[in-house]
Amino acid sequence: MVRRNEQRRAALVDAAIEVLARDGARGLTFRAVDAEAAVPAGTASNYFANRDELLTQAGARVYERLQPDEATLARQRTAGRDLETYTELMRELVGRVASFRTGYLAFLELRLEATRRPALRTVLTERVRADMDANVAYHEASGLPGDAMAVRLLMLTLNWLIVEQLTLPDLLSQEERDQLVAAAVERIVGAGEDRGGPAPAS
Incomplete structure (x- = not known):
């Protein structure tokens, strides 16, 4: 029962x-x-x-349903550790999140509602912060290039790209979205590596 x-x-x-x-x-x-x-x-x-x-x-x-399945996690664990692979992982992430259209739109509604409901704002703040910390921890353990700051910047950048895709789907073509993901990885992660940022873990 x-x-x-x-x-x-x-x-x-x-x-x-x-x-x-x-x-x-x-x-x-x-x-x-x-x-x-x-x-x-x-x-x-x-x-x-x-x-x-x-x-x-x-x-x-929404967060439960946005989590990658075990097959996706297994594929990520065996993927390469270079910028090209990183770009493909981010494209896959954008596609996976955007495919749960109603979930992401519902989450945007919740975030707007949280501006009027302190208890909801507290819950969402804790949940989003935990998700951000988990992404940083996963990234640092994975050996992918870039540091914690790059991960946070990418999350914020790609989240807004997903908002554009779901709310104004005709604004950018799929090719343009793919190019933006690649540019974000190159300029946020790659730029940090060029400046002598943390080397990938061995």
Whole structure:
């Protein structure tokens, strides 16, 4: 029974993500979530104490679903350690995140809502910071070129590229996006290496 409840809760949070992406934070109601999840009216209110709890759990769920699968991680572990490989990894990252369109749009809605809800802002700040720290730690252990500052700059740069792709898809072609990813890696990571930045781990 507990397992079934966990599955139902996850389905409701996934439905909340879809509602956020489609209707925005103001459209996120228990009734809308019930309808999206195709469950009886009143189901969501049995699982979540209030709308704030639903919002914060939606934010956490987006991050869960954006994590790379084991096959992707295994491929990354065996990849090369040069700038060209780094560029391909970043292109893959942009593509993977952008492919979860509703999740990323829902997360943008949550970030806007966080400007009005201190509790949500606290949760998102902690989650985004943990994600940034995890990316830096993974990078430093991987032996890829560049330092922690380069990782953070790339994250910020590529996040906005993803925003452009999802909100104004006709602004840039796929070729232009690929070129921008390559330029970001070269100028942020490569420039640091040229200045005598940290050498890749052996």
